[in-house]
Amino acid sequence: MAFATRPRPPKPARPPAAADVARPSLVGLLWRSTVGKKTVMAVTGLAMLGYLVAHMLGNLKIFFGPEDFNGYAAWLRTIGSPLLHHEWFLWIARVALVASVVLHAVAAYQLSRRDLAARPTQYRRRRQRASYATRTMRWGGVILGLFLVWHILDLTTLTVNPNAVHGRPYENVVASFSTWYGGGIYIVAVLALCLHVRHGFWSAAQTLGANNARRDKALKTVAATLSAALTIGFLSVPVAVMTGWVS
Numbered sequence: 001m002a003f004a005t006r007p008r009p010p011k012p013a014r015p016p017a018a019a020d021v022a023r024p025s026l027v028g029l030l031w032r033s034t035v036g037k038k039t040v041m042a043v044t045g046l047a048m049l050g051y052l053v054a055h056m057l058g059n060l061k062i063f064f065g066p067e068d069f070n071g072y073a074a075w076l077r078t079i080g081s082p083l084l085h086h087e088w089f090l091w092i093a094r095v096a097l098v099a100s101v102v103l104h105a106v107a108a109y110q111l112s113r114r115d116l117a118a119r120p121t122q123y124r125r126r127r128q129r130a131s132y133a134t135r136t137m138r139w140g141g142v143i144l145g146l147f148l149v150w151h152i153l154d155l156t157t158l159t160v161n162p163n164a165v166h167g168r169p170y171e172n173v174v175a176s177f178s179t180w181y182g183g184g185i186y187i188v189a190v191l192a193l194c195l196h197v198r199h200g201f202w203s204a205a206q207t208l209g210a211n212n213a214r215r216d217k218a219l220k221t222v223a224a225t226l227s228a229a230l231t232i233g234f235l236s237v238p239v240a241v242m243t244g245w246v247s
């Protein structure tokens with residue numbers, strides 16, 4: 001006698017073993033979150049700010065003449081010696097700076113895309129304008145990025161510099177600021193930098209939780225003082241060359 005076989009119910013799918021599931025790393029999770037991207041912007045922004053304060057103070061050596069300024073540029077190449085080989089410190093700083101600029105710009109771009117996507121459709125269709133501070137930060141960032149390319153071609157690789165003598169940064173700076181476009185480009189970039197640092201420092205403090213009602217006023221004063229000092233310090237060099245004080 002043949003027995004009718006009942007179809008067996010399908011086996012329940014085995015839940016994937018913990019090891020099979022690709023878990024994002026802590027760094028990956030941080031980078032994907034909005035607060036993580038803002039933290040990356042704050043930390044890289046503060047690192048670049050530290051570099052700018054040192055760079056502005058170093059630039060002021062131009063007021064002490066070519067020997068002082070060129071000697072200072074030569075010394076930059078020997079930092080860390082004899083532990084570090086010639087220019088190694090400079091290259092480490094360059095790599096850190098490029099990484100900061102790229103991370104800062106990518107996080108800014110992704111945050112602004114996220115901000116746009118989160119808005120209701122009718123706002124997007126009407127192209128609702130971002131706030132004044134947001135627009136200033138975006139355009140300021142783009143101007144500073146373009147300026148950096150110019151600046152490196154002008155004073156590091158000397159590709160567009162009218163003097164272009166390696167090891168003579170004093171003469172190269174004077175030659176660059178002696179042209180109307182050279183001085184003009186620096187003045188526009190430094191003004192953009194002033195607005196960017198003022199608002200950026202304040203945002204970074206908020207992201208890193210350094211502010212509270214009592215500290216707000218002090219932080220605003222620090223942001224305004226820092227951006228004013230950088231603006232005056234950086235502007236003093238092209239203005240001094242354009243007025244003939246430094247030649």
Ligand code: HEM
Pocket residue numbers: 052055059073076094097144148151152155156169173186189190193234235237238
């Ligand atoms: C008007 C003021 C400025 C002057 C006179 C000046 C001068 C110079 C000089 C001479 C160098 C070449 C250093 C060397 O190779 O020995 C340099 C490099 C550089 N500067 Fe400036 N700078 C000014 C403003 C700025 C500003 C506003 C920024 C940023 C927003 C900036 C960022 C840089 C960077 C990233 C380098 C590349 C360093 C390297 O790898 O060689 N500078 N600057």
